[in-house]
Amino acid sequence: ETGVTQSPTHLIKTRGQQVTLRCSSQSGHNTVSWYQQALGQGPQFIFQYYREEENGRGNFPPRFSGLQFPNYSSELNVNALELDDSALYLCASSFETGDGLFFGEGSRLTVL
Amino acid sequence: QKEVEQDPGPLSVPEGAIVSLNCTYSNSAFQYFMWYRQYSRKGPELLMYTYSSGNKEDGRFTAQVDKSSKYISLFIRDSQPSDSATYLCAMKQQTGANNLFFGTGTRLTVIP
Numbered sequence: 001e002t003g004v005t006q007s008p009t010h011l012i013k014t015r016g017q018q019v020t021l022r023c024s025s026q027s028g029h030n031t032v033s034w035y036q037q038a039l040g041q042g043p044q045f046i047f048q049y050y051r052e053e054e055n056g057r058g059n060f061p062p063r064f065s066g067l068q069f070p071n072y073s074s075e076l077n078v079n080a081l082e083l084d085d086s087a088l089y090l091c092a093s094s095f096e097t098g099d100g101l102f103f104g105e106g107s108r109l110t111v112l
Numbered sequence: 113q114k115e116v117e118q119d120p121g122p123l124s125v126p127e128g129a130i131v132s133l134n135c136t137y138s139n140s141a142f143q144y145f146m147w148y149r150q151y152s153r154k155g156p157e158l159l160m161y162t163y164s165s166g167n168k169e170d171g172r173f174t175a176q177v178d179k180s181s182k183y184i185s186l187f188i189r190d191s192q193p194s195d196s197a198t199y200l201c202a203m204k205q206q207t208g209a210n211n212l213f214f215g216t217g218t219r220l221t222v223i224p
Binding site: 031033035042056092094101106 | 116146148153154155156161200202210213214215
């Protein structure tokens with residue numbers, strides 16, 4: 001069974017740029033969620049995708065957007081990067097929305 | 113006031129000690145409670161998943177939920193140096209949503 005995989009693991013961007021982060025769900029999982037974890041904080045919910053539709057969103061502005069593909073893989077896009085966007089971005093998958101979430105290792109974004 | 117409060121520690125214990133980790137919460141609608149372990153620069157790993165009040169045991173780990181007090185705990189028996197990590201509590205309102213609310217995490221060090 002393949003777990004949740006994310007890419008890239010690390011990246012550096014400058015303020016105002018755009019970034020795309022990618023996630024492959026764990027085998028058998030059809031729901032994917034994205035979380036932002038700032039240093040020393042717990043993860044914060046960005047949004048969730050189910051059957052290629054966004055069906056839940058946290059308190060994040062529209063410049064955070066996403067996609068889910070038919071194979072259940074997903075992308076997180078962030079436009080107009082700000083310094084405060086520097087964080088670990090975590091993808092998590094589940095089957096439907098039951099049980100716990102299973103997280104990937106994360107993509108660490110640094111915005112300079 | 114944050115919806116989930118967790119003492120960030122750090123907490124240091126000798127090997128073999130019993131560790132008690134706790135979270136309090138304010139939203140009485142939370143129904144599902146989780147504990148995650150996060151090693152440095154890694155994604156969170158699901159340890160325990162419980163529904164409503166009561167106890168759940170898995171090996172050296174015991175999770176307790178007291179909904180009347182809005183208080184959850186994780187006990188680790190016979191702690192090992194490999195248990196050194198940050199422990200995050202998380203909770204959600206219903207099965208139809210993966211919007212987990214996390215505590216800030218407690219950093220635990222088990223000293224050999």
